[in-house]
Amino acid sequence: MAGHPNAPLTPEGRRRLCKRGARGVxxxxxxxxxxxxxxxxxxxxxRWRAHGESGLLDHSSRPATSPARTNEDIADFVEALRRQxxxxxxxLAAxxxxxxxxxLAPATVHRILVRRGINRLRDLDPPTGEQLREVIRYEHDRVGDLVHVDIKKLGRVPQGGGWRMHGVGTDAARASKCIGPGTGRVGYTYLHSALCTQ
Incomplete structure (x- = not known):
C-alpha cells in the first residue's frame, strides 16, 4: 500500500528518525x-542498524512457514477433480x-482452488477443463490515446467507387457493378462485359 509522501513513518520518515537517533538524540x-x-x-x-536502508521498508505480514497448510499432493488431487x-x-469436499x-473443509477446498487459479468455472474450458487463455488488456498512459481500432474488410467495392460515388441508377454506377477488381466478377465473360458497356 502506498503511503502519503509526507507521512511521518514512510521509509523516508523512518530514515530521518534513525539519523536523529544516530546523532545522539x-x-x-x-x-x-x-x-x-x-x-x-x-x-x-x-532495524536500520541491523539491515541498513532495506530494514526501513515495510515487511510482509505473511508467515515464513505454514505447517498446517494442506499437502501439495492433496491439492493436486483437488485440482484434478475440479478440472474433471x-x-x-x-x-468436492463431500x-x-x-x-x-x-x-477437507469446503473453505479449504476453495482456498486451494483460488491458489491454483481455477475457482471460477468461466476460467476453464468446459469440455477439457484446461485453463482458458488469459484476457489481454490494453492500457494507455494518457486520456485520449488510441484504445481500440475496428478493422472491417470491404469486399466488393469496385475501382473508382460504386453507386454512392456515381449516384443511384447512373450509367457509371451500372458499369462499376459489372467487372473490375472488387466486384467479384473480374474476367467474368466477354458477353457480360459487352452488355455492361452498352
Missing amino acids: PVAHVAAESGISRRCPAKWYA TKYGPAR DLQRLHGVT
Missing part, C-alpha cells in the same frame, strides 16, 4: 517530537470424504 525525545510512541522509533532504529468434474468446493477418505 535520545529515543524518548525523537518519539515525543514526532508524536509517536517510544517503542516505534526504537524498533526502526534497531467442474464441481464446487462443497461438493466427494473427497465419501469416495477417497480425504477430509
Whole structure:
C-alpha cells in the first residue's frame, strides 16, 4: 500500500528518525517530537542498524512457514477433480470424504482452488477443463490515446467507387457493378462485359 509522501513513518520518515537517533538524540525525545510512541522509533532504529536502508521498508505480514497448510499432493488431487468434474468446493469436499477418505473443509477446498487459479468455472474450458487463455488488456498512459481500432474488410467495392460515388441508377454506377477488381466478377465473360458497356 502506498503511503502519503509526507507521512511521518514512510521509509523516508523512518530514515530521518534513525539519523536523529544516530546523532545522539535520545529515543524518548525523537518519539515525543514526532508524536509517536517510544517503542516505534526504537524498533526502526534497531532495524536500520541491523539491515541498513532495506530494514526501513515495510515487511510482509505473511508467515515464513505454514505447517498446517494442506499437502501439495492433496491439492493436486483437488485440482484434478475440479478440472474433471467442474464441481464446487462443497461438493468436492463431500466427494473427497465419501469416495477417497480425504477430509477437507469446503473453505479449504476453495482456498486451494483460488491458489491454483481455477475457482471460477468461466476460467476453464468446459469440455477439457484446461485453463482458458488469459484476457489481454490494453492500457494507455494518457486520456485520449488510441484504445481500440475496428478493422472491417470491404469486399466488393469496385475501382473508382460504386453507386454512392456515381449516384443511384447512373450509367457509371451500372458499369462499376459489372467487372473490375472488387466486384467479384473480374474476367467474368466477354458477353457480360459487352452488355455492361452498352
